[in-house]
Amino acid sequence: MFSMLGNYCIFEQCFVDFYLRRTMNQSELFFPRQAPEALTVIVPHEASEDDTPFHFEDAEPEPEPEHRVAYGVRLADCPYPMADAVKVSEQRFRRELDRQLGDEVVPALRAFQNASESGESDLTKAEIALAKRWAKAYDAARTAGFRDLGDTEEAFFEVRPV
Numbered sequence: 674m675f676s677m678l679g680n681y682c683i684f685e686q687c688f689v690d691f692y693l694r695r696t697m698n699q700s701e702l703f704f705p706r707q708a709p710e711a712l713t714v715i716v717p718h719e720a721s722e723d724d725t726p727f728h729f730e731d732a733e734p735e736p737e738p739e740h741r742v743a744y745g746v747r748l749a750d751c752p753y754p755m756a757d758a759v760k761v762s763e764q765r766f767r768r769e770l771d772r773q774l775g776d777e778v779v780p781a782l783r784a785f786q787n788a789s790e791s792g793e794s795d796l797t798k799a800e801i802a803l804a805k806r807w808a809k810a811y812d813a814a815r816t817a818g819f820r821d822l823g824d825t826e827e828a829f830f831e832v833r834p835v
Contacts, residue, residue: 766818773810
């Protein structure tokens with residue numbers, strides 16, 4: 674107990690010494706000094722003969738994967754009228770869902786819907802595994818989406834393929 678008290682006193686004395694040495698006055702707080710500009714040195718570069726300029730017209734956009742399907746997310750039955758809070762929670766939900774499932778969001782959703790509408794004997798093992806991944810990912814995304822909203826008993830996230 675005595676040694677802890679001694680360490681605390683040393684810590685307190687160091688903090689007080691630091692605080693007394695460096696405190697900001699109102700002028701420094703509201704009108705901070707500008708940092709000196711960094712010195713930038715530009716060195717001329719000679720272009721080589723085989724260095725051809727890049728033309729954007731020649732570049733072809735990367736094709737979208739054929740299996741990727743767009744989907745929409747909507748927060749339903751939310752008691753909050755603030756559109757910004759709802760939009761941020763929808764973005765957070767979608768980001769977490771993408772992180773959990775990647776390109777398999779829509780196939781996992783369809784597998785989950787099939788699993789809930791039919792019996793387990795009608796599904797393949799891959800569909801069952803995908804449906805379980807959907808349930809886990811949806812739960813994690815729901816937790817992320819509702820993180821800053823507080824009490825939302827009846828609200829839920831609706832996911833629909835576009």
